[in-house]
Amino acid sequence: MNAQDWATSGVCGACAQVKGPDGEVTVRIVDLCPECVHGDIDLSPDAFARLAPLEKGRIPISWQFVPCDVDGSIVYHFKEGSNQWWTAVQIRNHRNAIAKFEWRSDDGAWHEVPRVDYNYFVEEQGMGPGPYTVRVTDVYGSVLEDSGVPFVEAGDSPGKGQFPACGM
Numbered sequence: 104m105n106a107q108d109w110a111t112s113g114v115c116g117a118c119a120q121v122k123g124p125d126g127e128v129t130v131r132i133v134d135l136c137p138e139c140v141h142g143d144i145d146l147s148p149d150a151f152a153r154l155a156p157l158e159k160g161r162i163p164i165s166w167q168f169v170p171c172d173v174d175g176s177i178v179y180h181f182k183e184g185s186n187q188w189w190t191a192v193q194i195r196n197h198r199n200a201i202a203k204f205e206w207r208s209d210d211g212a213w214h215e216v217p218r219v220d221y222n223y224f225v226e227e228q229g230m231g232p233g234p235y236t237v238r239v240t241d242v243y244g245s246v247l248e249d250s251g252v253p254f255v256e257a258g259d260s261p262g263k264g265q266f267p268a269c270g271m
Contacts, residue, residue, distance in 0.1 A: 104132045105139035115222040117200035118171035119144065123154025123164050131171060135220075170198045170268040176261050177239065177247060183257035188229040192237075193222055195259070198266040199241040207236040241266045 104114055112135070120129045121144060128150045136145040144166060148157060155162045173196050182191035194201050204224040205213045208231075216224040233254035239247045239262075247264045254260075 104134070104136060104145075105141055105143045106135060106137055107141040109135045111220050112218060112222040113202075114168070114200055116171075116194065116197055118169050119166045120169045121146065121150070121154065121164050121166040123151075123162050125155050126153045128153040129169060129172070168200065170266075173198050173265065176263055176265050179237065179249075179252055179260045179262060181255055181258060181260070182223055185254070185256055186229065187232040187254070190226045190230040190254075191219075191223040192216070192226075193224070194239055196265075197239075197241070198268060199243055199245070201239060202242045202244075203238075203240040205238045205240075206230045207238070213238065 108114060114132050117132050118129055119132060120127060130144070130146065130150050136143065139145055144164065146154070151157060154164065175196060177197045178195040180193040180195050182193065185191050192204060194204060204216045204218070206216065206226070207213050214226070216226045219225050233252065235252045235254070236250040237248070237252055245266045247262060247266065249262045249264070252260045252262070
């Protein structure tokens with residue numbers, strides 16, 4: 104995704120329906136294309152081939168965000184190096200783009216965790232040893248809350264729910 108639409112990784116994991124001269128394809132946004140201009144998406148060869156012959160190289164496209172076609176619940180992925188004193192969490196397998204990630208401390212207070220440009224939510228002071236109670240909000244305002252989420256260093260903890268399509 105181009106830098107302007109990338110929104111400091113705010114759209115990472117979102118899906119876009121892309122239309123080109125010869126067809127359309129739905130893709131998941133997974134990385135920044137720093138050399139792309141506003142409105143551009145750098146596609147994999149397989150995705151590009153659904154829109155035009157590869158030898159075209161560059162084609163006019165239109166695109167819009169759409170719900171991702173996913174099975175199962177969201178997944179909390181803990182980054183390698185995470186621990187109770189520095190915790191980095193990436194939300195995976197989500198239907199809609201993620202707007203906010205929070206965790207609840209033992210005193211019942213919710214703490215919003217900032218997202219960094221490599222698409223992890225990083226709590227610099229850590230979230231403790233776990234298990235955690237967390238809350239994830241998508242860009243449509245839908246909220247998922249999970250409790251008992253175990254800490255798995257460099258691993259995944261499945262959530263218990265999934266966002267509705269387009270926040271419906």
